[in-house]
Amino acid sequence: MSGSPRATVHASSKAAVLDLIRAAGTISRVGLINATGLTGGTISTVVRNLIDEGLVVEIGLAESTGGKRRVLLQLEHSARYAVGVHLDHTNVTYVLVNLGGSVVARISRSSAGIEDPSLVVSRITRAADSLIESVGVDRDRVLGLGLVSPGPLAPTADMRLTPPAMRRWEDFAFDRALEKSTGLPVILDNDATAAALGEHWSGSVGATSTVAALYMGTGIGAGILLNGIPYRGPSGNAGEIGHTCLAIDGPDCWCGAKGCLEAVAGPAAVVAQARADRGLARAAGLTSKARAPVATDFAAISRAARRGDARASALLERSARYIAVAARGLANVVDLEVLVLTGNSFAIAGSAYLPVVRAEMERAFFARSAHPVEVRLSNTAATAPAVGAAAIVLQSELAPLRERVALPENLAAAEPPVLRPSSA
Numbered sequence: 001m002s003g004s005p006r007a008t009v010h011a012s013s014k015a016a017v018l019d020l021i022r023a024a025g026t027i028s029r030v031g032l033i034n035a036t037g038l039t040g041g042t043i044s045t046v047v048r049n050l051i052d053e054g055l056v057v058e059i060g061l062a063e064s065t066g067g068k069r070r071v072l073l074q075l076e077h078s079a080r081y082a083v084g085v086h087l088d089h090t091n092v093t094y095v096l097v098n099l100g101g102s103v104v105a106r107i108s109r110s111s112a113g114i115e116d117p118s119l120v121v122s123r124i125t126r127a128a129d130s131l132i133e134s135v136g137v138d139r140d141r142v143l144g145l146g147l148v149s150p151g152p153l154a155p156t157a158d159m160r161l162t163p164p165a166m167r168r169w170e171d172f173a174f175d176r177a178l179e180k181s182t183g184l185p186v187i188l189d190n191d192a193t194a195a196a197l198g199e200h201w202s203g204s205v206g207a208t209s210t211v212a213a214l215y216m217g218t219g220i221g222a223g224i225l226l227n228g229i230p231y232r233g234p235s236g237n238a239g240e241i242g243h244t245c246l247a248i249d250g251p252d253c254w255c256g257a258k259g260c261l262e263a264v265a266g267p268a269a270v271v272a273q274a275r276a277d278r279g280l281a282r283a284a285g286l287t288s289k290a291r292a293p294v295a296t297d298f299a300a301i302s303r304a305a306r307r308g309d310a311r312a313s314a315l316l317e318r319s320a321r322y323i324a325v326a327a328r329g330l331a332n333v334v335d336l337e338v339l340v341l342t343g344n345s346f347a348i349a350g351s352a353y354l355p356v357v358r359a360e361m362e363r364a365f366f367a368r369s370a371h372p373v374e375v376r377l378s379n380t381a382a383t384a385p386a387v388g389a390a391a392i393v394l395q396s397e398l399a400p401l402r403e404r405v406a407l408p409e410n411l412a413a414a415e416p417p418v419l420r421p422s423s424a
Contacts (some may be wrong), residue, residue: 006095012400013038017046018117019228019399021073022054022100022201028062028070047073054079055099057396059283068272075099081137083128083145083184084390086383088344089218090295092124093383096131096142097390097400101202117172120256121294125181141270143397144185145176146389148194150219191215191385192239193230195342196223198388199378201395211338213378214241214327214357215385216345218294220262222330223388242266265322266343267298272317274301280311295344302349316352323353324360331373332366338374347381 013036020035021027027035032043050056057076061069077100086093096105107127125149132142177185196213205211205225207274213223220242224231231238239291242262243255250259251269271294274280281287286297305311327339341350341357354377361373378384 005245008336013042013159014046014049015057015399017043018050018055018075019395021050022075022399026059026070026072026074030070032073035340077102079141080394081132081142082390082393082397083142084194084386084388084393085124085128085145085147086124086150086194086386086389087120087147088191088385089150090293090344092127094124094127094131095383095386095390096135096137097387097394099134099394101198101387101391101394103380103387104137105134106383106386107131118177121174121177121181124178128182128184132148138365142184144187145178145182146187146189146194146231146393147174148189148191148385148389148392150191150217150221166240176256185393185397187389187396189389190221190223190232190236190239191217191388192221193223193236194386194388194391194392195378195384196225196388197395198380198384198391199340199342200225202380202387204379205338207407209359210334210336211335211340212239212330212334213340213342213384214323214330214346215343215345216267216323216341217385218345220265220266220323224334226334241330244326244329246322246326261322261326268294270301270319271297274312274316280304280309280315283309284312296403298345299348302352305349305352313352316349317356320356321360324357327357328360329374331361335367336373337371338376340376340378342381342384343377344382347376350377350381 004014016036017032017038022031024031029040029043029047032047033040036043039044047056051058054076056073058071059074060072062072063069074262077098080099081104082094082097084097090110092109094107094109095103097102105268107130109123109127128145132139133266174186179186192213192215196211199205199213200211209227211225215221215223222239222241224239243253243257243260245259246261247259247264250264253260253263254256271286274284274297275286284297284300286300301312301315307318330336331339339357339361341354344354354375358375360377362368380387
């Protein structure tokens with residue numbers, strides 16, 4: 001459901017047309033004219049240029065509606081590619097994505113967070129080369145590499161990655177080192193934001209105006225899209241729903257606050273609660289003295305719940321209730337139309353969380369009498385941030401959005417004084 005008509009602001013007519021063809025799947029030139037408001041001459045010129053560049057192809061004729069049959073256009077999916085890398089606390093996921101947002105190759109490796117950053121750069125370079133070579137893609141068609149990580153991101157010229165488990169990387173200019181090593185342009189971003197953009201680029205959320213991807217891996221975050229445009233905030237850290245307080249006297253969180261959603265109901269909290277119950281810990285296989293990664297133990301608890309263990313099910317349901325309340329708060333603030341649950345932990349335990357979040361939205365979303373919030377589980381929950389990382393590259397290179405014009409800090413200095421004739 002959408003309210004009044006809204007439009008994404010593209011940097012050029014070419015960007016707008018290409019993005020519209022991507023979103024539509026197939027569309028005619030007349031359809032482009034109607035959708036964009038551009039003249040027939042402009043559409044004809046832009047489409048011809050896109051065909052000449054190999055980005056768009058004519059695929060046949062639409063069914064007749066009484067007049068001349070229209071020629072249908074679609075993206076040439078093999079025309080361009082991008083590499084997406086998701087660097088998490090527990091593992092690293094690499095994907096090669098085509099122009100249509102489909103994954104054509106994928107590699108997953110163990111965590112790199114405790115390693116020397118320069119070694120991780122070498123590892124990512126080898127994996128990216130392997131992805132490209134595995135499908136025989138001409139490297140000239142690879143537009144760049146997107147790398148995403150949990151927040152917080154440091155808003156510096158080098159866009160240094162500074163998530164909690166990677167503090168030793170704080171002073172390492174990761175993007176510059178990676179560009180030099182791979183020979184590809186590199187873009188860094190937040191993993192939840194990337195997951196949201198990945199859903200948009202692949203077409204799974206259609207033309208919906210207000211979308212959020214609720215991401216749960218080791219931590220919890222949210223990526224927000226307004227009319228297809230990611231809302232990042234001034235430092236790139238918008239959407240940190242995991243650090244909203246749900247219990248003012250709750251447990252300490254690594255961010256410095258108390259009672260954050262992540263500390264109360266995130267995967268690490270679920271694992272800690274399960275380990276405190278000796279019976280459940282034994283039933284789920286958590287008795288090893290050598291602690292496994294949080295993601296491994298969370299998966300074991302989820303398997304126990306699916307086997308019918310009531311204690312495991314109760315822990316997941318408790319976590320789901322907290323997450324549902326936080327998700328409702330986000331929906332109320334931005335008037336959400338679609339909420340997508342994504343990330344490794346939802347890929348593992350989404351069936352336990354989805355009905356609880358849906359029920360909370362149906363019961364208490366503020367604007368429910370005006371429109372519902374559609375809550376769904378991502379079809380690519382395990383790889384969504386990596387796919388989104390590649391989508392960020394594709395969008396920035398092929399369908400860039402126009403930068404907003406900011407008001408100058410000193411409005412008086414923005415306009416030179418007007419000399420007025422003397423009244424004398």
